[in-house]
Amino acid sequence: MSFPSEVYFNNSVNRPLQEETSYDKEELKILHEKNHGMLNPEQKNVYDSIIQNVYNKVGGVFFVYGSGGCGKTFLWQTLCCRLRSEGKIVLHVASCGIAAVLLPGGRTAHSRFHIPLKLDQDSIAGIRHGTDIVELIQQTDLIIWDEAPMQHCHAFESVDHFLRDIMSAIDKRRAKKPFGGITIVFGGDYRQILHMIPKASRAEVVGSTLNKSKIWEFFQVFLLKKNMRLHAENTEMENKVIVDFSKWQLLVGDGKVKNFSPDADTAEMLIKIPDQYVVHTTQNLIESLFEITYPDFVRNMSSHSYLRSRSILTLTNIVVDDINNNILEKIPGTLHTYLSQDSIDDVGDEDNEFRSAFPVEYLNSLNMPCIPKHELNIKVGVIVMLMRNLNQIIGLCNGTRMIVASCKKNSIECEVLCGSHAGSKHLIPRTEMISTDTSWPFEFKRIQFPLQIYYAMTINKCQGQSLDTVGLYLPRAVFFHGHVYVAISRVTKPEGLHILIDSDDGTTTNITSNVVYEEVFYNLPSINDENVSD
Numbered sequence: 314m315s316f317p318s319e320v321y322f323n324n325s326v327n328r329p330l331q332e333e334t335s336y337d338k339e340e341l342k343i344l345h346e347k348n349h350g351m352l353n354p355e356q357k358n359v360y361d362s363i364i365q366n367v368y369n370k371v372g373g374v375f376f377v378y379g380s381g382g383c384g385k386t387f388l389w390q391t392l393c394c395r396l397r398s399e400g401k402i403v404l405h406v407a408s409c410g411i412a413a414v415l416l417p418g419g420r421t422a423h424s425r426f427h428i429p430l431k432l433d434q435d436s437i438a439g440i441r442h443g444t445d446i447v448e449l450i451q452q453t454d455l456i457i458w459d460e461a462p463m464q465h466c467h468a469f470e471s472v473d474h475f476l477r478d479i480m481s482a483i484d485k486r487r488a489k490k491p492f493g494g495i496t497i498v499f500g501g502d503y504r505q506i507l508h509m510i511p512k513a514s515r516a517e518v519v520g521s522t523l524n525k526s527k528i529w530e531f532f533q534v535f536l537l538k539k540n541m542r543l544h545a546e547n548t549e550m551e552n553k554v555i556v557d558f559s560k561w562q563l564l565v566g567d568g569k570v571k572n573f574s575p576d577a578d579t580a581e582m583l584i585k586i587p588d589q590y591v592v593h594t595t596q597n598l599i600e601s602l603f604e605i606t607y608p609d610f611v612r613n614m615s616s617h618s619y620l621r622s623r624s625i626l627t628l629t630n631i632v633v634d635d636i637n638n639n640i641l642e643k644i645p646g647t648l649h650t651y652l653s654q655d656s657i658d659d660v661g662d663e664d665n666e667f668r669s670a671f672p673v674e675y676l677n678s679l680n681m682p683c684i685p686k687h688e689l690n691i692k693v694g695v696i697v698m699l700m701r702n703l704n705q706i707i708g709l710c711n712g713t714r715m716i717v718a719s720c721k722k723n724s725i726e727c728e729v730l731c732g733s734h735a736g737s738k739h740l741i742p743r744t745e746m747i748s749t750d751t752s753w754p755f756e757f758k759r760i761q762f763p764l765q766i767y768y769a770m771t772i773n774k775c776q777g778q779s780l781d782t783v784g785l786y787l788p789r790a791v792f793f794h795g796h797v798y799v800a801i802s803r804v805t806k807p808e809g810l811h812i813l814i815d816s817d818d819g820t821t822t823n824i825t826s827n828v829v830y831e832e833v834f835y836n837l838p839s840i841n842d843e844n845v846s847d
Contacts, residue, residue, distance in 0.1 A: 321511075338398045345394035348387065356388050359535045363392060363498055367401070367454050370495035374528075376461070378502065378837060379537030380563060381779065381802045385500045387541065388418060389457050391496075392824055399833040401454040407465040408501075410702060410710035412777035414732040420705045422458060422468065426475065432467035447479050452468035453495055460777055465508045466526035469499075491531040499523070499532075504566030505802075506776055506795040518794070519833050529836070536838045558807035561587065566798035568829030584827045590811040591823045592784075598821070599636055599786065600815045606784030607640075607768070614644060620696055621731045622712065623782035623809075625769035626800050630680075632788060636769035638690075646692040649720040651743075653677070653687045653761035658747060671755065681748045685761045693717050696767040697727060698774075701744065703763070708734030712774070714767055715739075725762055766835050770801040772800050782809040789815075797827045 352360060359377055366373040379385050389405065396403050406422040407413040413421045422428060427439040434684045440446055461469070473492050480493030487494040519525065524532075547555070562572045594601040603610075606625050613619040625636055641648075655676035657668060665683055677687040685700055692694050695717045703709035708729055714729035724740040741762055748757045769786075776799055783804040791797055804810045816822040 338400070341394045341398035345391060348391040348394060348664035352388070352391065352629045353384070353539050353541070355537050355539055356384055356391075359388060359498075359537075360391060362533070362535075363455070363496065364395065366496045371496075372490055372492070373650050374491050374498050374531045375496075375498040376523075376532045376534045377498060377500040377537060378534060379500070380504065380559070380566070381504050382540050382559065382805070383537035384539075384541040385459070386415065388537075389459065389637060392455065392457065393418070396454055402449065402452055403455045404450070404453050405457050405459075407459040407777070409712060409777050410705075411462055411697075411774075413705065414708050414710050414713055414734070415777070416457070416459060419459075421702060421710065422464065422472070424702055424705055426472050428468050428471055431664055432471065433463055434467060434470065436467055436471040436474075437478070438471050440479075442477065442479065442482075445465045450476070450495075451479060451483060453594055456492070456495055456497040458497065458499045460501050460505075462501040462503050462505060462507055463776065464523070465510075465521045466523050466528075467521075469523055470528060471524060476784065491528060491830055492775075502566075503527065503837060504563070504795055504798045504829075506640070506773055506793060506799050507830070507833065509773070509793065515612065515830055519830050521694065522833055524833070524836055527817075534838055562798065562802050565801060565827060566795070567829065567834070568831050569806070570827065582827050582829070583824055585813055586814070586823045588823065590807075590812050591821075592811050593821045594813070595820075597717045598788075598813060598815060599639060602784045602786055602811065604637070605641065605811050606782055610640075610643065615694060617716070617730060620716070622780055623784075624767070624775065624778075624780055624803075625784040625786060626772050626775055626803070627769060627786040628772060628789060628791065628796070630682075630771060631646035632786065633769045633771055634686075636786070641690065641692065641766060643694065644692050644695060646694060647720075649691050651689040651691070651725075653759050655679070655687065655757070655759050658729070658756040658758040673704070676757065679757065681757065684746050684748055684757075684759055685763055685765060687759070687761070689762055689764065691717055691725070691764070691766070693719060693722060694844050696730065697764040698767040698770065699741070700763040700765055701746065703741070703744070707737065707739070708732055709739060709741075712777075715741075723763065727764075742767075772796050775799065775803050778803055779805050780809070781805055783811065784809070785812045787812070787814045787825055791828050794830040794833070797825065798829075 363375060377385055393403050393405065404425060405416045406420045406425045407416060407419055408422055410421055413419040429436050429439060475489045476493035476495060480495065481488035487617040507518055510518055510521060523529065540555065569583065572584065574583055590601060592605060602625060606623055627633055655673060657671055680686060683700065697715050697717055699709060699711060699713040699715065702711050716730055717725060718728050718738055719726040724742050726738060726740050728738045729735050741764060743760050744763045745758060745760050746763065780803050785800045801810060814822050814825050
């Protein structure tokens with residue numbers, strides 16, 4: 314079943330688009346009735362509050378705070394089915410592409426609201442009055458924004474300014490209401506990785522979060538505590554294992570795991586990983602973790618269900634590339650190599666001396682964040698991840714997982730692996746990408762396929778995903794809030810977590826660091842709070 318997308322706006326051609334797929338209101342109504350009956354009391358409380366505000370047209374700003382497995386996505390789906398089955402408009406956005414493709418009719422918040430890339434406290438979303446998207450938003454009944462803690466608070470403030478502006482055209486009083494009087498619900502988990510600001514201090518990172526914004530005073534906060542992964546059909550022992558695992562995850566995320574420090578003078582927070590999750594080996598570390606994460610790989614490497622349910626996670630792109638290149642060698646077939654076209658942008662034709670200081674060979678050697686490598690090596694059947702938004706209406710978002718179906722001279726055919734568009738095939742073209750890294754004295758432009766091999770990825774990139782099997786490789790200490798928590802909370806069952814920690818002497822260990830910015834939780838409800846929605 315497909316979900317509605319209403320009308321979308323295409324930046325490149327400046328005209329509205331209608332999603333090709335349609336939806337059946339009766340199917341949505343049936344799905345809503347099924348889902349509504351499965352809501353637990355916590356979810357039902359949130360659901361009733363939001364629905365009441367939507368139907369009374371009083372607006373309201375909500376934040377649903379819950380860890381993975383508490384049913385936030387299930388709640389979003391239930392709300393969408395109810396409202397869309399009655400012909401109401403729901404805009405579903407997320408702070409990252411991976412989370413967006415998992416939502417019914419989802420898009421990234423930056424794409425939907427045209428949020429500027431460079432933000433400050435006076436920024437405003439860049440949608441012009443009189444466009445179709447403005448008319449759509451003016452008729453919107455509910456906005457759902459998932460993975461909110463990942464975004465800088467100025468992004469929410471820019472959308473608040475924009476919505477107050479366009480909704481005042483309908484009723485001037487709405488200019489004084491948060492988000493223009495549109496009911497909006499945010500969701501997320503502040504234990505996860507926050508918005509990363511290059512070279513910023515801990516105080517700057519915490520100060521950039523949504524709950525430290527001036528608009529936080531308007532929020533009504535709900536806490537989801539019940540773990541939806543507990544099932545009646547499980548044995549008592551199985552449910553106990555899940556409960557214990559979930560409690561340990563939350564303790565890690567809250568920074569409340571008992572510290573383990575062989576040196577009492579160290580300021581580093583060290584924790585001991587339970588033995589059942591630790592991988593010890595005297596063999597090649599990466600090879601050992603690969604065999605555990607991808608058992609019987611050669612026989613299963615064409616199985617979509619096998620591939621979409623597992624991944625190796627690590628800290629840096631350099632290690633990710635080493636792991637992916639190692640796995641690529643194990644896959645039979647012809648190796649296809651695609652080279653990029655690199656250049657310096659916005660340099661005058663007469664500035665030959667400046668250009669000669671940066672020859673093409675040097676530009677080819679540059680590796681920048683969010684920009685594909687100069688040399689892309691790939692085979693048919695390899696899993697890849699899209700590195701930029703191409704067409705979110707058909708599921709081609711930054712973070713979409715795909716399998717290479719064929720390699721052509723000027724395009725690569727890929728099949729979407731998961732999400733609501735799973736099974737669809739698309740030709741991925743070479744794309745022009747310009748780096749926003751301001752540390753260089755020039756604007757760097759690369760034309761390359763926006764793809765990277767997916768078998769391993771960084772912990773930052775995996776945020777928003779759920780996997781059955783996770784191999785976590787830590788060759789060095791984590792360096793940012795939420796790294797350990799995000800990695801261990803991606804897995805849906807405790808037996809699927811395998812952690813390999815490389816110690817300084819070249820052996821494996823069960824001791825690792827855990828970075829938690831505890832001050833980010835100061836004005837958030839605790840899991841022990843009885844009444845957190847007041």
